[in-house]
Amino acid sequence: MFNTPTGRYLSTAQAGEFLGVTPSRIHRLVRDGFLEVKDTRFYKFGKNYYFDRTDVERLLPRIPEIKRKWQAEEDARLGAKRAAFKRLNAEKKAREYQHVKEQFFLSLEHYPEKSATLLKASFYLYHLNHYAKGGEDYLYDLKEKVLRKFTEKFSAEEGLEILFVEGGQKISLCDSCRQKALKMGLDYIRYKSAYGGCPRCKKRSDYYSLFEFRVRYGEHSFCFHTPYYVARNWINVPSGLPHKTRARGKEEGRAFGRPISEAEAMAVSLEEVIGELERFLGDRPEEG
Incomplete structure (x- = not known):
């Protein structure tokens, strides 16, 4: 059960957790006039919106009615049968994501503690990437902190490999x-x-170069990227890392990852992702 944090304002993630909706739905509540942004906080890679806690609490009883309104609009736009199939498919995918998540965490019980910690953080970082691609750009600040801790606390023994991916100028x-x-x-x-x-x-030079973080242990593997200019101050000189060259193509950098889907967001909430990664960093106390 989500407990409303103390303090006047709730972030996008906290408001979504309290109302039981995804961040994209929070943004729609704003667009539709049901919720008003009270504060905007700017980060290195983007901005996050904050809402009055009282406004969010008052909106909670209206959420079922608002969801019915959205459903009726979707029925009118797509046709009732197609819209119903789309919703059923999303619910099915959300259950599948939930099952994968449960099986993943069960598997970690059989791994060494430090490797399990790295894999757990990687799982949430994987979903953070998708949320960031879905419009929550400010999350790249948290991604940078997590990857930096990877370099400080983990090694190949636990399943971490870092490569310098040489890109064009x-x-x-x-x-x-x-x-x-x-x-x-x-x-x-x-x-x-x-x-x-x-x-x-x-x-x-090296404007399009990247650092690639590979996490591989047991049956699990993850791969993350961060620009060279972002991480060059806290990663060893590239000459000391394994190298690979990006395939030739457009000069401009290619985007990695995909935006979060509604089904994925239903199974792994943004507040859960942020909370677990902040606990990994030691910035949030462990849940009792």
């Missing part, structure tokens, strides 16, 4: 090269891939 074309690209009928990206710019163009 960022090129900002000078006016002369921009003109050349236009005359050749090439967009700037294709021109940079083909010719690489000239000495007058601005170039930033």
Whole structure:
């Protein structure tokens, strides 16, 4: 059972946990005028919204009615049969996610304590990635802290491997090269891939390079990425790490991961993800 935190404001995650809805539904409650953002807090990688605790508590009895309204709107948009099938499929997937989650944690009971701790944190970091891709950008601050602790507390013995993934440099074309690209009928990206710019163009080495964190132990494996420029201050010099080169393609960096689905969010709530990772970092007390 979720206990409303003390204090005037609830975060997006806390409000969602209290109301029994996902973060995307919290944002919809705001768009539809049922909930008002009272505070916005800015982080290194994004911003989070906060709501008056009293407003959230007052809204709780209205949630069933609001869900029925959303369901009716979905029925009208998709057709009743298609909408019903979509909801049933989401509920089925949520149960499947819940089962996978339960089996995962049961399996950790047979692993060494330190490896189990790393795998548990990786499980929640995997879902944090999906929430961040789904629009909760501020979570990348927490991801950075977790990966930093990985480097400080774990090694290959527990299942952690860190690689330096060499990417290309960022090129900002000078006016002369921009003109050349236009005359050749090439967009700037294709021109940079083909010719690489000239000495007058601005170039930033390793801009698209990454650190890759591989967590593998027993039957489980996870893989995370963070930009070189984010982690270079707390990871050893890249020359001391295993290297690999990113496949050639677009100069611009590719996005890793996917946005959170409603079914996944129903099985692994954002408040659970944040709480468990903060406990891993020692920033939140263990549950009694």
